[in-house]
Amino acid sequence: MKYVDEFRDGDLAKNIAAKIAEESNPSRSYRLMEFCGGHTHAISRYGIADLLPSNVRMIHGPGCPVCVLPIGRIDQAIRLAMEQNVILCTYADTMRVPASNDLTLMRAKANGADVRMIYSTQDALQIARDNPQREVVFLAIGFETTTPPTAVAVKQAALEGLKNFSVLCNHVLTPAAMHAILNVEGGLQLDGFVGPAHVSTVIGSQPYEVFAREYKKPVVIAGFEPLDVMQSILMLVRQINAGRAEVENEFTRAVTREGNRKAQSLVAEVFELRADFEWRGLGTLPDSALRLRPEFAAFDAEQHFGIDYVAVADHKACECGAILRGEKRPQECKIFGTVCTPQNPIGSCMVSSEGACAAHYTYGRFRKSVQ
Amino acid sequence: MSKIKQSYVKPLDLKHGRVEMSHGAGGRAMAQLIRELFAAAFDNEYLAQGNDGAVLPSVSGKLVMSCDAHVVSPLFFAGGDIGCLSVHGTINDLAMMGARPLYLAASFILEEGFPLADLKRIVESMAHAAKEAGVSIVTGDTKVVERGKGDGVFITTTGIGVLRDGISLSGDAACPGDKILLSGSLGDHGMAILSQREGLSFDAPIVSDTASLHGLVAAMLECGAELRVLRDPTRGGLATTLNEIAQQSGVGMSLQESAIPVNPTVAAACEFLGLDPLYVANEGKLVAICAAHDANRLLAVMRAHPQGSRAAIIGEVIEDSHGFVQMTTKLGGRRIVDWLTGEQLPRIC
Numbered sequence: 001m002k003y004v005d006e007f008r009d010g011d012l013a014k015n016i017a018a019k020i021a022e023e024s025n026p027s028r029s030y031r032l033m034e035f036c037g038g039h040t041h042a043i044s045r046y047g048i049a050d051l052l053p054s055n056v057r058m059i060h061g062p063g064c065p066v067c068v069l070p071i072g073r074i075d076q077a078i079r080l081a082m083e084q085n086v087i088l089c090t091y092a093d094t095m096r097v098p099a100s101n102d103l104t105l106m107r108a109k110a111n112g113a114d115v116r117m118i119y120s121t122q123d124a125l126q127i128a129r130d131n132p133q134r135e136v137v138f139l140a141i142g143f144e145t146t147t148p149p150t151a152v153a154v155k156q157a158a159l160e161g162l163k164n165f166s167v168l169c170n171h172v173l174t175p176a177a178m179h180a181i182l183n184v185e186g187g188l189q190l191d192g193f194v195g196p197a198h199v200s201t202v203i204g205s206q207p208y209e210v211f212a213r214e215y216k217k218p219v220v221i222a223g224f225e226p227l228d229v230m231q232s233i234l235m236l237v238r239q240i241n242a243g244r245a246e247v248e249n250e251f252t253r254a255v256t257r258e259g260n261r262k263a264q265s266l267v268a269e270v271f272e273l274r275a276d277f278e279w280r281g282l283g284t285l286p287d288s289a290l291r292l293r294p295e296f297a298a299f300d301a302e303q304h305f306g307i308d309y310v311a312v313a314d315h316k317a318c319e320c321g322a323i324l325r326g327e328k329r330p331q332e333c334k335i336f337g338t339v340c341t342p343q344n345p346i347g348s349c350m351v352s353s354e355g356a357c358a359a360h361y362t363y364g365r366f367r368k369s370v371q
Numbered sequence: 372m373s374k375i376k377q378s379y380v381k382p383l384d385l386k387h388g389r390v391e392m393s394h395g396a397g398g399r400a401m402a403q404l405i406r407e408l409f410a411a412a413f414d415n416e417y418l419a420q421g422n423d424g425a426v427l428p429s430v431s432g433k434l435v436m437s438c439d440a441h442v443v444s445p446l447f448f449a450g451g452d453i454g455c456l457s458v459h460g461t462i463n464d465l466a467m468m469g470a471r472p473l474y475l476a477a478s479f480i481l482e483e484g485f486p487l488a489d490l491k492r493i494v495e496s497m498a499h500a501a502k503e504a505g506v507s508i509v510t511g512d513t514k515v516v517e518r519g520k521g522d523g524v525f526i527t528t529t530g531i532g533v534l535r536d537g538i539s540l541s542g543d544a545a546c547p548g549d550k551i552l553l554s555g556s557l558g559d560h561g562m563a564i565l566s567q568r569e570g571l572s573f574d575a576p577i578v579s580d581t582a583s584l585h586g587l588v589a590a591m592l593e594c595g596a597e598l599r600v601l602r603d604p605t606r607g608g609l610a611t612t613l614n615e616i617a618q619q620s621g622v623g624m625s626l627q628e629s630a631i632p633v634n635p636t637v638a639a640a641c642e643f644l645g646l647d648p649l650y651v652a653n654e655g656k657l658v659a660i661c662a663a664h665d666a667n668r669l670l671a672v673m674r675a676h677p678q679g680s681r682a683a684i685i686g687e688v689i690e691d692s693h694g695f696v697q698m699t700t701k702l703g704g705r706r707i708v709d710w711l712t713g714e715q716l717p718r719i720c
Contacts, residue, residue: 001635001642004638004639004642008701009701010702013703045700046704047700047703047704047705050704051702119569119644362709366693366697
C-alpha cells in the first residue's frame with residue numbers, strides 16, 4: 001500500500017533502533033510520554049518496545065478520547081436514549097464504555113434504546129433528515145481532530161433548519177490535558193513528549209511551544225505510523241542528550257506551525273470554552289473543553305433536553321486515573337487482566353484499542369508472562 | 372408419478388411477484404413455490420421423492436454432519452450472494468473435518484414482500500454452487516415471517532459428508548513444532564461485504580472469496596502429509612481461528628506478519644476503516660496445521676491447486692502454557708494476536 005508500507009519498513013526500523021541504542025546514554029533513563037492513544041496503539045501493535053533499549057521507556061498518555069470521558073457523560077447519553085426516546089448516534093468506540101448500573105450504550109441498545117454507530121457526523125445528519133418525527137442526538141467526543149467535523153454538522157443543520165438534530169458536546173483540548181499532566185501533584189518524572197499526530201494537523205505545532213519554553217520539556221510531533229514513532233523517539237533522545245527543550249516536527253508531511261486555519265476558524269465559530277470540564281483521571285480542569293456558542297444553543301442537547309451532569313466516581317479498584325496520568329502501568333493495576341479485560345472492561349482504558357490497558361492486554365501481555 | 376390430473380395453476384410471477392404469507396402456510400401456494408422454484412432449480416432424484424425427508428443410499432465410512440446459518444447483508448455482493456455462500460459455508464465445514472461432502476438440506480426463512488425475482492437469483496446461485504461442488508440439495512423447508520420480522524431471507528444449510536478411513540483432523544491435535552499454513556489472502560469476503568454496506572468504492576472492487584474448499588482439501592489429504600488440523604477462518608478471521616486451535620490444543624503459536632498474504636485493496640480498505648485484516652471474515656480460505664517435515668510438500672500441493680495458489684507457511688506451533696498466539700510484526704517487534712473482543716469496531720482517530 002503506497003504511502004503506508006514505506007512507514008512500516010522493518011529494515012528502516014532496525015536502522016533507527018540501532019541509532020537510538022547507540023545515542024542513548026546507558027547511565028541515564030529516558031521517560032517519554034506518547035500523549036496520543038494512536039501512538040499507544042502503534043507502539044503496542046508493532047511491538048516497538050522490543051526495538052528500544054531498556055532505559056528508553058514509553059509512558060502512555062491520556063490522549064484516548066473514550067478513556068478520558070467520565071462515567072457521568074456516558075450516563076447522560078444513556079439517559080437521553082432510554083428516557084427521551086432519541087436516536088443517539090455515536091462513534092463506535094464509545095459504545096462499550098462502562099457507565100452506571102452496569103450499562104453501556106451497547107447494552108442500552110440491547111434493552112431497546114435506539115443507539116446507532118456512525119462513521120461520520122454526516123451520517124448523523126442524514127439520520128435526522130430521514131427521521132423528521134424523531135429527535136436525533138450526536139454524542140460528540142474527541143480531541144481537536146474530531147471537533148471540526150462536529151462544527152460542520154452543526155453549521156449544516158443550522159443552514160438546513162434541521163429542528164430535530166442536536167449535539168451532546170464532549171470535545172476536549174489537548175494542551176489542557178498536557179498542562180494537567182505536567183502539574184500533577186508530586187510531579188511526574190517525564191523527559192519529553194511524543195506530540196499528537198492528527199490533533200496537530202488541526203492546531204499546528206505552535207500550542208506546544210509553552211511546554212518547551214516553560215516546563216523545559218522537549219516535544220516531537222510524530223505521525224501515527226511506527227517509523228514516525230521510532231524517528232520521534234530518536235529526535236527526543238537527541239534533544240535530551242543535548243540539553244535542548246524544543247518543539248520539533250517529525251510529521252512535516254501533515255503538520256505546520258499554524259495548523260489548519262480553516263478548521264480552527266470553523267471550530268471558533270461554533271464552539272466556545274467551557275469554564276471547566278471533568279476528565280476521567282485528571283479531575284475537573286478549567287478551560288479544557290468546548291461547548292456550543294449561544295447562537296447555536298438550539299443544537300446543544302444539554303440545553304435542549306435540560307439534562308444535568310452528575311459526576312460518578314470510578315470503580316474503587318480501577319487505576320485508570322493513575323494510568324491516564326502516566327503514574328502507573330496497566331499491569332500495576334490489581335484488576336488488570338483478571339476482573340478487568342476487554343471482554344468485561346471495568347475502566348475506560350480497557351475499552352478502546354487506543355487505551356493503555358486494552359493495548360497492553362491485547363498486544364503485549366505475553367511480556368509479563370515471559371519475564 | 373401421480374396420475375391425478377392437475378388443474379390449471381397460474382405460474383408464479385418470478386419477475387414482479389413477491390413472497391406472501393401464504394407461501395409459508397403449507398397450502399397450494401407453498402406447494403407451487405416449492406415446485407416452480409426450489410424443486411426446479413435443485414432438481415435431483417432425492418428431492419423428487421417429495422416426502423418429509425429424503426431417503427439416501429447407504430455409504431461406507433464414518434458420517435460427518437454440520438450445519439450453518441446465513442444472515443448476510445447485503446444479500447448480493449461482489450463475488451457472490453447469500454445463496455452460494457450458504458452452500459459453500461456448510462461444504463467447507465464438512466471439508467475441514469476431512470470429509471467428502473455428499474448432501475445438503477436447506478431451510479429458508481423468507482420475509483413477506485421479498486421479491487421473487489431476488490429469491491430466484493438466490494436459489495439458482497445455490498443450485499449452481501451445489502452442482503459445481505458435486506453435492507445434491509436433497510431436502511428443505513420454507514417459512515415466511517411477516518414484513519419487518521426478517522431481513523429478506525435467512526438460509527440455514529445442513530450437510531452430510533463421508534470420511535475416508537484413517538483421516539482424523541481435530542482442533543486439539545496441534546503439536547509444538549508443527550507448521551501453520553494459510554491457503555491465500557485474508558479479509559476479501561468481510562471487506563467486500565463491509566465496503567458495499569458502507570458505500571465505499573475502490574478502483575479495483577473487493578470481491579468476496581466465497582468458494583467450496585473440498586477440492587483443495589481432497590488434494591491435501593491425497594498427498595499423504597501428516598495433517599493435524601484444518602479450519603476455515605470465517606467469522607472472527609484468522610486471529611480467532613488460531614486462538615481457538617491454540618486453546619483446544621493447549622499450545623502457543625508464533626506467526627510472521629510478513630508471510631501473511633493480504634490483497635492491497637483489502638489492506639487499504641481495512642486501513643481506511645481502522646480494521647485489522649487478521650480479524651476479518653473469509654469464506655474461501657483455510658488454515659492447515661501439519662507436521663514440520665511435511666510442510667513444504669503440503670505447501671507445494673496447495674499452491675498447485677487454484678484455490679491455494681497464494682498459500683504460505685505463516686508460522687509455527689510453539690509450547691506456551693498461556694496459549695498465546697504471538698506474531699513478529701513487519702517492523703521486527705512482537706505482539707499478541709488476541710481473541711476478538713465483541714465486534715471489531717472502527718477507532719475514532
